[in-house]
Structure formats: C-alpha cells, structure tokens
Amino acid sequence: MNDSTHHYGAVTRVLHWATALLILSQFLKFGDRINDGEHWIGQTLVPTHISLGLLVLALVVFRVVWAIRQRSQRPQHEGPTALLVKGGHGLLYLSMLLMPLTGILYMVGNGYGLGAFGVQLIEKSGAETGWMLALGSLHSPIAWLFLVLVTGHIAAALYHHFVVKDDTLRRMAG
C-alpha cells in the first residue's frame, strides 16, 4: 500500500493512473473547437466534461494528502535534474487543482449553476459574477500550459524507459 524509496505503492499507482486517464480524456474538450463541437469527439465524449472534472478534483485532493503523508518514504530525486523534476511534479499538481477550480468558477460565475452525474450541486442563478468570470477565463490558458507539461512529463518517462533504461517507469507502472 505505502510507497518506498525504490517503488511507488498501490495507492499512489492507482491514483496516478486513474487521474492520468481521466485528465487525458478531459483534454478531448479541445475537440469542441472542431466544427463548433459538431463532431463525434464533441458530441460523444465531451458532455461528461463537468462530472469527470469534478471527479478529478476529488481524486486529486485525496492524492495531495496521500503524497504529503508519503513524502519521506517515496523515491527521492537527486543530482542536477532534481529541482526540475520536483518543480515539474509540483506544477502538475498545481494544474490538476487549478483546472477543476477554474472550471467551477467559469460555470458559477456565468450563473449556469453546477451539477455532476445528474445531481444539481449549485442552482442556476442566471446572474454573472465578475471576479469568478475573470478567474474562470483562465481555464483555457491553463489547459494549454497543462497540456505542454503533461507532454513533457510523458516524454521524460519514455526517455527514462527506452533511452536511459532505468526503472523510473517500472516503479510507477507495476
């Protein structure tokens, strides 16, 4: 269950791959740009965006708490790239939190209310709230930055596995 200095435990691994899968599917929302959403990506995969985004928020809050508790007993990063790796992982965590939070502010700020999996959490008000809209408008720019970060992250994982041939991917994968 717990992490160790040479391997990530089951909880960390399940959280990592579940959130990774959900987030990668959330990026399909960019598909709304194709033909104004009149496209199979926009029509079949995108309507779940808010429900799955809120699920990501719940999982990530749990993931952050878990990561803090495991901090001293997880694989440690040393050497010249340590700062880059820690900074990169920190920015991934920040993006994972900011994406759903700005999404919520976008919806509530526009007065649309908020619902997930068919349950209404915040009623529709129809009234716009300026500060929420301002922060909510960051949802799209942060999504682009997040996409760049995730691409770099995946490239680094594959580089470790296929070029350096160390166990970085294996200690997260299985």
Ligand code: HEM
């Ligand atoms: C990890 C979570 C999330 C990710 C990765 C994500 C990603 C994205 C992406 C890539 C777009 C398309 C942006 C563009 O085309 O410029 C988008 C749009 C949108 N997202 Fe999210 N999102 C997440 C969570 C949420 C949540 C929780 C909500 C609502 C509570 C939400 C509401 C929206 C809305 C309303 C749009 C359309 C915005 C517009 O048309 O301008 N998102 N999201």
Ligand code: HEM
């Ligand atoms: C949206 C997608 C993803 C996000 C947000 C993400 C985020 C993270 C974060 C924050 C960590 C630090 C460890 C932790 O706290 O759990 C991590 C570790 C890791 N991730 Fe991802 N990840 C994503 C997708 C992927 C994918 C697709 C791969 C493989 C191709 C991958 C491979 C790894 C590996 C190998 C580690 C361990 C790195 C190390 O020990 O230095 N990740 N990931």
